[in-house]
Amino acid sequence: MSELLAQCEGVSYRYGALTVLRNVGLQVHQGEVVGLLGANGAGKTTLIRLLLGLLVPSAGRVSLFGEVPSRRSRRRIGYVPQGFGLYEDLTAAENLDFVDAAFGVRPPVLPAALAVPPGALAGALSLGLRRRLAFAAAFSHAPGLYVLDEPTSGVDALGRTRLWDVIHEVTDGGAAALVSTHSMEEAEECDRLVMLAAGRRVADGTVTGIVGDSQVVVVEGADWPRALRALEQAGLRAALVGRTLRVPGASLESVRSALSGTGAVVRLARATLEERFVELTAVTGGPDA
């Protein structure tokens, strides 16, 4: 097994009376891309802040490069926060010079995918270019572990693909990445996923392992609007995919009974990652005191 770079063991965290993480475990090994997947408020950023040592767990243990997170171990991290962490009134080049000076490194050759107009003020760059610059700043000191908090939100499809190419390049080169995301498409880019729901870890594994043999009810038939109305009347939520309705979290019997007399054909199909995510997160309520 490759080196364990970051670990949370039985970690809980409270903001005052509000418990937002409960008994969460997480491991990131050298060379892997671990996706931290959860809805808004699931606790992803809080877990990242604990890993970086910016927060101290209410219970459990966190280690970074084998020690309690500290200024020294943080130097080996390339962190891209949701808010970028850039100096908006400095140019792109000045931001990178500043980071290189802080880490005492020579300016690295950046991959083309991280190129940003050097003379532009960081605050004046588009959202996509600001994300690119923030990634370039994290890249410059060749960290062992990248911690990327929703690194591609607001980035267009081409920019996203380019950033993911860089993430795969650095992890192929021996670094690791912990990437928080809401996006199922991005989750599929990861070697392993840790799913959080309302502060609890509800799954940890590969996409194939997490989806497993989980199934979803599929409804077919020409009159899908009628079938959709009947499902809604029965309190079942369906998604229209092409001319097929998919009803995650419902039993075959409940869908059959809701659609009796409509002529719709009902069958089971393999669930997608998103449908499995809905199923896993539906059983957990919100954070509580």
Ligand SMILES: Nc1ncnc2c1ncn2[C@@H]1O[C@H](COP(=O)(O)OP(=O)(O)OP(=O)(O)O)[C@@H](O)[C@H]1O
């Ligand atoms: N400083 C804070 N004080 C009190 N509550 C907080 C604080 N920061 C976050 N929370 C709460 O903790 C919970 C988890 O928030 P967190 O930001 O970790 O979730 P997240 O999964 O990163 O969400 P998002 O995807 O929206 O960024 C939420 O209920 C949030 O409102």
